[in-house]
Amino acid sequence: MITLEKVSHKWEDFSLKNISFNVKKGEYFIILGPTAAGKTLILETIAGFYIPHEGKILLNEKESTRIPPENRNIGFVYQDYSLFPHMTVGENIAFGLKMRKLPTSEVETEVQNIIDSMNISYLKDRSPSTLSGGEQQRVALARALVINPAILLLDEPLSALDPRIRESLREELKRIHRTRGTTTIHVTHDQSEALALADRIGVIINGEVIQVDTPHKIFNEPISEDMAIFVGVENIIRGKIVSREDGLVLVDIGHYQIRALSNLTEGEVNVFIRPENIILSKVKLESSARNSLSGRITKITQFGATFRIYMDNGLSALVTKQAIEELGLRIEEKVYASFKATAIHLIRR
C-alpha cells in the first residue's frame, strides 16, 4: 500500500536517512520516536510536501514520489489540528469535497453523514476558535475522513489533549479504523499509545528507522541497545553464552549465570529484561525455566502509580505499593529477583 524505499532528504538542520518501510493495506502503522526524530517530516514527505533527494515512495504499488499532494488522496491531521479559522466547522469539513467539485447537495449529505457518525453535528455552525481541543480533533478527523482518503496520516493526534479525553479519543481512533479500514500511519512519541493502537510499529530515532515490528517484538525483543533503552527495557546486562541445552542457553553475567530462551548459541551478548517482567520475593523461586537472583535493595523511587526497586545485583523491577507493603520492601533488605527464561531477550554484542 505504502512503500518507502531508501528515502533520504536533507533539510538545513535535519535529515532523513535511508528510510525504508512498508505499510500494508488496512494496517494501523505507528511511527514511534522521541521528539525531533523526524516523524512529522516523514509524514509530510509521504503526503508529498517534499520530494526526497533520494529514494522512492510507492502508493498503491505505484511510483508516486513526484505526485503533488492534492492528487494523492491522503487525509492529514496535524497535532495542532490546523482547522481553517475563517470557516465554520461545516465549511472546514466540506472543503475537500468542494475541491473535488462535488455538487452542493452531495457535499451537504456527505458532511452530515460524517458529523453524525462522529457525534459532532452540534458543532456544525461553530467557529473553530470556540472549540475545545477534543472537539477540534474530531473536526480535523472528520475533515480528513470525509474525502474517503486511501491513506490517513495522523501527526501526534492525541498529544495535545488532556489525559482523560486522550483515552476516549484513542478508542475513537480504534473504532474509526475498525469500521472504515483506512490504511493509517500515526506518529507518536507515546509508547502506551503505540501499544494500544498499532498493528505494527516503526521506531525512528534521529532520522533513521531503527526497527519495524509488531508491538510485542518492539517492546520485548529490541534489536539494539539504543532501541532497548528507548523502549524502556531498563535492565541491560553484558554477558557471555557458556552452554546450550534443551533450547535454553546459559549466560554468564558475572556473579551469576542465567538461563534464557534464544536462537543464539555462543559469544558475547547483551541481556535485556523489562523491569515489569521481574518478580520480587523473599524466598528463592526454584524452577528450571526461571532464574532467581539474590540482591539487596539500594533505592526505591516512585514512578507514576508504581514503584521502581533498584538492587545491587544490577537489576531493577517495577512493583505496586501493595507489593511493597506485603513483602516489607525496604532499602538494605535482601530479596530475590525472578524472571522467566522466556522474558529474556539476547542480542549479539
Add this chain to the structure above:
Amino acid sequence: MSIASALRAAKRQSLSLIFLVIGAVLVLFTILTLINMIFRQIVLEPEGLLEAASDPEVTKSILLTLYASLLATLIAMILGTPLAYVLARHDFPGKSIVESIIDVPVIIPHSVAGIALYALFMSRSPVGKAFSSVGIIFEDGLWGIVVAMLFVSAPFYVNAAREGFQSVNPRLDRVARTLGASQWKAFYRITLPLAIRHLFSGAIMAWARGISEFGAVIMIAFYPMIAPILIFYKFTTHGLKAAQPIAVLLILICLVVFIALRTSSKYWERRK
C-alpha cells in the same frame, strides 16, 4: 475607594504611572500641533477654509494627490503581494539583502530619492524616452508623481503584507493541499483570506504615505501640483494665511477617508 487606598494603589503602580505621565507628553505634542491648526482655521477663520474648498486649483490638487497615491498603492499591491508571500514563506540565499533593499526608501532622505528617480525617469534619460514613446511621461507628469509615491510607500505595504503572510500557519495551506486544493487554490482560499486584513492595513498605510510625500515628488514633478507641493508653494509665495486652509482641508479629507476605511475593514472583519 478611600483616598488612602487609592494612594497605596498608586504607589504599587508607581513605575507605570510615572511612565504614563512622561509618555503623555508625546501624545499631547501630536494632538496639540494638529488641533491648534485645525481649531484656528475652523473657528477663527472659517471663511478662509470655505474659500480654499471652493478654489478649483485646490480641489483639483487634492484630488490629484489622492488619485496618484491610489495608483501607487495599487501598483505596490500588484507587485508587492507576491514579493511579500515569497519573503514570508521561503528562505533563500540573499534573502536578508532583499529585505534590506525593500527598507532602503524608508531610510534615505526623500529629496535624495527624488533626485535619483529624476535621473532615472527624466525625459532625456533612456528610460524616460522609452516610456514617452508609449505616452507615459514622468517629468512633470502624473506618472512621475506615481513613481515617487510608489518608491517611498511600497516598503510599508510589502512589510505589512509579509507580516500578514507570516501570521498564517503554513500547515493550513498544507492541509488544504491534501484535501485536494492546488497551490493556487490553497493560496486563494486559505492564505489570502487569512492575511487580507494585514494587506488592507498595509495598503492604507502605503496610501497615506503616498499622500504625504513631498520631497521625492517635487524633484521629478513640480507640476501638476499635488497638495503638499501646493501648500509649500502658497506658503513661500503668500504666507501662512494662504497655505494653512489648504493644509487643514487636506488633513480633514484624509482623516475622513482613513476613518471610513478603518471602520469598513473592522466591519468586514466582524462579518467573517
